[in-house]
Amino acid sequence: MPISKRYLHNFIQNLFMPSKVEEFNTYRAQMNEKILAQNNLTLNRFWNLDMHAYKEGALNTRTKEMLGLVSSMVLRCDDCIKYHLGKCHELGISTEEIFEVFAIANLVGGSIVVPHTRRATEYWEALNMETK
Amino acid sequence: MPISKRYLHNFIQNLFMPSKVEEFNTYRAQMNEKILAQNNLTLNRFWNLDMHAYKEGALNTRTKEMLGLVSSMVLRCDDCIKYHLGKCHELGISTEEIFEVFAIANLVGGSIVVPHTRRATEYWEALNMETK
Amino acid sequence: MPISKRYLHNFIQNLFMPSKVEEFNTYRAQMNEKILAQNNLTLNRFWNLDMHAYKEGALNTRTKEMLGLVSSMVLRCDDCIKYHLGKCHELGISTEEIFEVFAIANLVGGSIVVPHTRRATEYWEALNMETK
Amino acid sequence: MPISKRYLHNFIQNLFMPSKVEEFNTYRAQMNEKILAQNNLTLNRFWNLDMHAYKEGALNTRTKEMLGLVSSMVLRCDDCIKYHLGKCHELGISTEEIFEVFAIANLVGGSIVVPHTRRATEYWEALNMETK
Amino acid sequence: MPISKRYLHNFIQNLFMPSKVEEFNTYRAQMNEKILAQNNLTLNRFWNLDMHAYKEGALNTRTKEMLGLVSSMVLRCDDCIKYHLGKCHELGISTEEIFEVFAIANLVGGSIVVPHTRRATEYWEALNMETK
Amino acid sequence: MPISKRYLHNFIQNLFMPSKVEEFNTYRAQMNEKILAQNNLTLNRFWNLDMHAYKEGALNTRTKEMLGLVSSMVLRCDDCIKYHLGKCHELGISTEEIFEVFAIANLVGGSIVVPHTRRATEYWEALNMETK
Numbered sequence: 001m002p003i004s005k006r007y008l009h010n011f012i013q014n015l016f017m018p019s020k021v022e023e024f025n026t027y028r029a030q031m032n033e034k035i036l037a038q039n040n041l042t043l044n045r046f047w048n049l050d051m052h053a054y055k056e057g058a059l060n061t062r063t064k065e066m067l068g069l070v071s072s073m074v075l076r077c078d079d080c081i082k083y084h085l086g087k088c089h090e091l092g093i094s095t096e097e098i099f100e101v102f103a104i105a106n107l108v109g110g111s112i113v114v115p116h117t118r119r120a121t122e123y124w125e126a127l128n129m130e131t132k
Numbered sequence: 133m134p135i136s137k138r139y140l141h142n143f144i145q146n147l148f149m150p151s152k153v154e155e156f157n158t159y160r161a162q163m164n165e166k167i168l169a170q171n172n173l174t175l176n177r178f179w180n181l182d183m184h185a186y187k188e189g190a191l192n193t194r195t196k197e198m199l200g201l202v203s204s205m206v207l208r209c210d211d212c213i214k215y216h217l218g219k220c221h222e223l224g225i226s227t228e229e230i231f232e233v234f235a236i237a238n239l240v241g242g243s244i245v246v247p248h249t250r251r252a253t254e255y256w257e258a259l260n261m262e263t264k
Numbered sequence: 265m266p267i268s269k270r271y272l273h274n275f276i277q278n279l280f281m282p283s284k285v286e287e288f289n290t291y292r293a294q295m296n297e298k299i300l301a302q303n304n305l306t307l308n309r310f311w312n313l314d315m316h317a318y319k320e321g322a323l324n325t326r327t328k329e330m331l332g333l334v335s336s337m338v339l340r341c342d343d344c345i346k347y348h349l350g351k352c353h354e355l356g357i358s359t360e361e362i363f364e365v366f367a368i369a370n371l372v373g374g375s376i377v378v379p380h381t382r383r384a385t386e387y388w389e390a391l392n393m394e395t396k
Numbered sequence: 397m398p399i400s401k402r403y404l405h406n407f408i409q410n411l412f413m414p415s416k417v418e419e420f421n422t423y424r425a426q427m428n429e430k431i432l433a434q435n436n437l438t439l440n441r442f443w444n445l446d447m448h449a450y451k452e453g454a455l456n457t458r459t460k461e462m463l464g465l466v467s468s469m470v471l472r473c474d475d476c477i478k479y480h481l482g483k484c485h486e487l488g489i490s491t492e493e494i495f496e497v498f499a500i501a502n503l504v505g506g507s508i509v510v511p512h513t514r515r516a517t518e519y520w521e522a523l524n525m526e527t528k
Numbered sequence: 529m530p531i532s533k534r535y536l537h538n539f540i541q542n543l544f545m546p547s548k549v550e551e552f553n554t555y556r557a558q559m560n561e562k563i564l565a566q567n568n569l570t571l572n573r574f575w576n577l578d579m580h581a582y583k584e585g586a587l588n589t590r591t592k593e594m595l596g597l598v599s600s601m602v603l604r605c606d607d608c609i610k611y612h613l614g615k616c617h618e619l620g621i622s623t624e625e626i627f628e629v630f631a632i633a634n635l636v637g638g639s640i641v642v643p644h645t646r647r648a649t650e651y652w653e654a655l656n657m658e659t660k
Numbered sequence: 661m662p663i664s665k666r667y668l669h670n671f672i673q674n675l676f677m678p679s680k681v682e683e684f685n686t687y688r689a690q691m692n693e694k695i696l697a698q699n700n701l702t703l704n705r706f707w708n709l710d711m712h713a714y715k716e717g718a719l720n721t722r723t724k725e726m727l728g729l730v731s732s733m734v735l736r737c738d739d740c741i742k743y744h745l746g747k748c749h750e751l752g753i754s755t756e757e758i759f760e761v762f763a764i765a766n767l768v769g770g771s772i773v774v775p776h777t778r779r780a781t782e783y784w785e786a787l788n789m790e791t792k
Contacts, residue, residue, distance in 0.1 A: 202463045228454040236460060
């Protein structure tokens with residue numbers, strides 16, 4: 001029976017694997033460290049610039065993070081989506097607001113954004129569970 | 133020896149993991165349900181519209197599903213490819229026809245479509261096995 | 265001398281050609297009418313849905329239009345950029361805010377967004393002149 | 397008054413400029429000749445391959461040209477769209493069928509496909525006028 | 529007769545319009561100035577970074593400019609292509625080498641790169657004429 | 661404690677799973693064989709053409725493989741990146757040179773290239789380990 005197979009699979013996965021949020025953050029931190037250690041000046045400056053772009057300015061951080069999220073969705077970059085969902089979560093953006101961002105991303109980017117919306121919803125759920 | 137490692141790995145995977153087709157369909161259904169439950173009107177209407185677009189019209193469903201497939205390939209969306217391959221399979225489109233769609237997708241979209249063609253071939257094979 | 269050639273060219277262009285804003289809006293309205301007249305149900309519903317997506321909701325219209333703008337920039341669609349710039353202008357979004365949207369679009373989408381930023385700046389200037 | 401300006405502009409344009417269909421075909425033929433004359437073997441073979449991909453096979457030419465059209469639309473390549481519209485027109489594909497291809501392209505590729513749909517509609521109209 | 533119409537059109541265009549190279553460079557310089565004058569720190573730093581990325585390093589400038597060119601082609605950004613073609617021309621990269629870059633861009637990016645290859649060939653020709 | 665969970669997970673993964681390089685090459689070879697066996701003439705010729713495009717010509721193989729790598733990065737195709745990294749490794753391109761390619765890819769393609777740069781760095785590391 002398929003359900004029991006999946007149950008077993010999930011059980012084992014949960015036993016040995018870190019959560020989706022932890023896994024994403026650990027890998028991201030680990031690889032960033034390795035890349036920055038290469039001391040490629042252009043790359044390091046670009047990354048530094050990228051981190052500063054979302055700071056409070058004429059637009060507030062909330063708006064900027066949603067701009068980052070919607071851009072990541074229409075360009076269909078799952079890891080970028082996860083990163084900005086994490087930031088949006090920290091800033092207290094509500095689930096209803098997040099889904100309005102998802103809706104615009106789906107209309108602008110079309111049905112190819114749908115699978116990314118599924119994975120984004122799963123990750124948003126993981127973020128909400130983590131902090132309960 | 134690498135072969136025995138891979139053998140063991142596949143053996144364990146087959147033991148606990150659902151088939152590629154089942155896995156895709158289950159996850160898709162599960163997440164769609166969660167997303168629709170958010171009651172975002174735009175999102176729900178868009179998804180509903182998307183389902184109706186492939187219905188018989190001036191063009192038949194077979195042609196429309198192949199249009200959906202080739203679009204998904206050139207836009208390189210693996211899950212969209214799987215979805216349309218599933219539909220094409222239901223409609224009895226032949227392996228030879230499917231590969232002519234793949235060929236056009238490769239020429240229009242270039243060699244970056246090649247890895248998606250590999251995964252599409254694997255999934256098409258899984259669909260054929262399932263129904264034997 | 266190149267400058268006088270360009271001067272002549274611009275002089276003639278200004279004499280016979282409508283402004284960039286007027287030209288965009290006229291063509292857009294004209295073609296939309298023709299497309300809607302085809303009565304393709306899917307297409308007409310999709311366009312109708314698209315217009316409603318930017319209405320006030322959990323997020324306000326200002327934020328939504330900026331989400332539309334940044335998406336159009338990273339996807340590099342000049343006409344979509346013009347449309348959302350027009351809406352942002354109507355909503356009184358400031359030049360400083362617009363350039364913060366441009367900055368995020370450039371970082372997320374990379375230097376290929378630069379030429380679209382040039383044309384967006386030119387159109388934003390045209391919008392500002394129009395309403396003086 | 398804006399209308400008279402546009403009228404004058406169009407009048408002058410129509411006087412000196414070739415039709416959209418003729419202009420596209422002339423430029424395309426002219427540049428193709430120059431590129432092939434460079435004798436870059438890879439490029440010449442690729443172009444040759446591309447021309448043969450749409451020939452009758454397990455799928456007929458009509459279906460293949462529509463596959464080429466929808467791919468060009470979701471990838472938002474105006475010249476590719478024009479080329480395939482020309483081919484579809486030669487093959488007697490109806491306006492109703494063409495708009496069903498447009499509808500799928502809009503849903504899969506999202507609202508960024510809309511401006512290309514406008515230009516495609518204009519070109520389709522030009523193709524229809526030419527042959528009257 | 530179509531040929532005479534086109535002849536007239538080109539004659540008038542040549543009379544009043546600057547060359548393709550001059551036109552591109554003038555517009556680019558003009559708009560860059562306006563954008564930089566907005567003093568958006570992120571945008572200005574990004575542009576500055578972009579200019580420094582192509583400087584001599586472990587890879588020489590010739591290689592880097594060809595990397596910029598091929599990236600611009602597969603991402604289908606005509607203005608970016610023009611910019612890098614201009615740089616490649618200054619560096620004395622030969623027509624044969626340029627067409628090998630075009631060939632790789634066409635294979636990786638597919639037949640949607642073809643129309644951009646046409647315009648790139650036209651611009652390369654203009655660059656060669658300018659310096660005779 | 662999260663670290664021990666991850667440790668266990670990695671331990672089990674290393675026990676049963678082939679290396680990243682081996683896994684990629686095996687799957688690639690396996691699926692290529694299946695696809696070529698379908699005897700789709702267009703597809704087979706395109707793949708054959710693709711293999712020949714990177715051969716020594718006016719540009720050397722080193723430059724061509726870096727052109728392939730940077731194109732794959734800006735188009736964000738992980739498997740294409742792995743393939744070209746493998747080739748670059750065989751040709752003795754240095755880590756410093758590889759990171760200059762990464763830098764240009766990040767600037768041209770923007771921050772959405774960052775997650776692919778992480779996975780590319782991980783794979784480059786795996787290639788270096790393999791040959792020690």
